[in-house]
Amino acid sequence: MADDQKHEPRPGPSAPGEYTQRRPQAKGLREALAPVAGFGVTFSSMFRPTVTEQYPRQKVPTKPRYHGRHQLNRYPDGLEKCIGCELCAWACPADAIYVEGADNADLPDGGHMSPGERYGRVYQINYLRCIFCGLCIEACPTRALTMTNEYELAGPTREGMIWEKQDLLAPLREGMLAAPHPMVPGTSDTEYYRGEVTGPVAEQVEWVREHRPDDPTLPPEPAGPQPEVRRVTQPSGRSARPSARKGAR
Ligand code: SF4
Ligand code: SF4
Numbered sequence: 001m002a003d004d005q006k007h008e009p010r011p012g013p014s015a016p017g018e019y020t021q022r023r024p025q026a027k028g029l030r031e032a033l034a035p036v037a038g039f040g041v042t043f044s045s046m047f048r049p050t051v052t053e054q055y056p057r058q059k060v061p062t063k064p065r066y067h068g069r070h071q072l073n074r075y076p077d078g079l080e081k082c083i084g085c086e087l088c089a090w091a092c093p094a095d096a097i098y099v100e101g102a103d104n105a106d107l108p109d110g111g112h113m114s115p116g117e118r119y120g121r122v123y124q125i126n127y128l129r130c131i132f133c134g135l136c137i138e139a140c141p142t143r144a145l146t147m148t149n150e151y152e153l154a155g156p157t158r159e160g161m162i163w164e165k166q167d168l169l170a171p172l173r174e175g176m177l178a179a180p181h182p183m184v185p186g187t188s189d190t191e192y193y194r195g196e197v198t199g200p201v202a203e204q205v206e207w208v209r210e211h212r213p214d215d216p217t218l219p220p221e222p223a224g225p226q227p228e229v230r231r232v233t234q235p236s237g238r239s240a241r242p243s244a245r246k247g248a249r
Helices: 028-036 039-046 087-091 135-139 189-193 202-211
Strands: 070-072 097-103 118-126 145-147
Touching: 070 118, 087 097, 087 135, 135 145
Parallel strands: none
Antiparallel strands: 070 145, 097 118
């Protein structure tokens, strides 16, 4: 730096010997009470109700919009909403999300994990890094990723704080069919996204029954074969109407 550019330190108001009081001085009664004025906060708090929470013996519900543990959601027929696009991982400022996508076409016999072309094969969230900012759920194009009110996320090991896809997936609700299985015939991912798929259809149930007959999410099979309707030939040669038999409904 050139000599003509050097700056001399400016003598400020806080320089030794130059301090000037700028705050107005209390006078009269205020001046007399000034030494004990700070106790006003203490005295006013002594008569308020206690707000100490007895956690963990008593758990107070969070506010409805509290951002807690993440959840990977499903469509009503059980297919996963995550398409493995990694946008959430790119949006994360803490680099807490790891995603690996895969093609539904690689699954056998036309099965799908999610509607459309891709699904999230690997999905991890490292809760040692997550700061619960919610940027990942803003980035998700299918609303697959949301945040629950669950806040108890401590654990005894570092490895256990990395939550895998099966830990984050929403549980299957009543009527849902576990993936993989085909999409509802005649639909695309657009119909799924618009909410036009409201549950599994017979074709999907049949597919799962054929490929995973022991799947616990299968609905119970119809009770036995339908009774055969016998036609009774009358002597006159006319057919009689079958009679309604017990249990034939
Ligand atoms: S909430 Fe924030 S820090 Fe946590 S995974 Fe999502 S983007 Fe990353
Ligand atoms: S959770 Fe959403 S943003 Fe993340 S990979 Fe899945 S679809 Fe993409």
